Amino acid sequence: MSDAVAVVLALKALRDAKSRLGEEYRVDDRREKLVAAMFTDTVDAVVGAGYRDVVVVSPDPQVLGLARDLGCRPVAEPDGGEGLNAALAHGARGAPGGVVYLQADLPALRPASFADALTAADAHRVAFVADRHGTGTSLLAVAAGVRFVPAFGPESAAAHRGAGAVELDPTHARWADLRCDVDTPDDLRAAAALGLGARTDAALLVTHSDAARNRDG
Ligand SMILES: Nc1nc2c(ncn2[C@@H]2O[C@H](COP(=O)(O)OP(=O)(O)OP(=O)(O)O)[C@@H](O)[C@H]2O)c(=O)[nH]1
Numbered sequence: 484m485s486d487a488v489a490v491v492l493a494l495k496a497l498r499d500a501k502s503r504l505g506e507e508y509r510v511d512d513r514r515e516k517l518v519a520a521m522f523t524d525t526v527d528a529v530v531g532a533g534y535r536d537v538v539v540v541s542p543d544p545q546v547l548g549l550a551r552d553l554g555c556r557p558v559a560e561p562d563g564g565e566g567l568n569a570a571l572a573h574g575a576r577g578a579p580g581g582v583v584y585l586q587a588d589l590p591a592l593r594p595a596s597f598a599d600a601l602t603a604a605d606a607h608r609v610a611f612v613a614d615r616h617g618t619g620t621s622l623l624a625v626a627a628g629v630r631f632v633p634a635f636g637p638e639s640a641a642a643h644r645g646a647g648a649v650e651l652d653p654t655h656a657r658w659a660d661l662r663c664d665v666d667t668p669d670d671l672r673a674a675a676a677l678g679l680g681a682r683t684d685a686a687l688l689v690t691h692s693d694a695a696r697n698r699d700g
């Protein structure tokens with residue numbers, strides 16, 4: 484896919500995000516900081532791959548401010564938001580070229596994987612990369628002029644396949660970093676094994692040293 488595309492990410496209000504991360508992150512604002520760090524590392528990889536039109540949809544002014552600082556185009560989610568797919572559709576509205584929908588929680592993402600997947604997507608009207616579990620979707624690429632309604636959520640890989648999107652690398656041999664979205668502590672361990680981006684690495688270091696200090700008195 485050429486770089487004349489809009490890359491669209493959606494992020495909930497930080498205080499509501501990633502409720503499945505577990506106890507360790509329920510202390511102070513650790514979870515919010517980790518979510519913001521994972522988002523930052525995701526955007527850094529996209530920008531590092533040379534994609535400049537990055538749209539971020541969120542109801543949270545803090546997320547929108549961070550998006551602006553990262554060089555993204557912040558889009559405020561309308562009040563009474565209707566969920567992730569409505570937020571993504573809102574962000575993509577008016578995009579003149581192709582649209583790439585990307586999860587915002589890919590802390591191990593590397594620019595080369597993102598660029599490589601978009602090159603593979605070029606051969607298709609609509610293509611997606613499944614997550615590491617094979618059930619979800621990390622990335623959905625829709626070519627210019629094609630109308631396709633994103634169906635992120637539980638079992639989104641099957642939903643996207645059923646709606647005619649082509650699964651890129653169905654053997655799941657490539658792009659482990661791109662497939663590793665983080666919802667649970669286990670996902671976070673999987674991402675750490677691949678190599679985390681600098682912001683997420685730093686956020687985890689703080690969390691772990693706080694936890695050790697509390698444990699050791
Ligand atoms: N703007 C916006 N983003 C959303 C919405 N729902 C989910 N997202 C984002 O979509 C991505 C995928 O959602 P999930 O992986 O379920 O993340 P989550 O809802 O933060 O996680 P849990 O609380 O553990 O379910 C995350 O980046 C969320 O922040 C929504 O209604 N609006």
Ligand SMILES: C=C(OP(=O)(O)O)C(=O)O
Pocket residue numbers: 614618619620621634635636637639640664665666
């Ligand atoms: C929204 C999705 O993922 P998750 O809720 O697992 O992050 C998805 O894979 O479509």
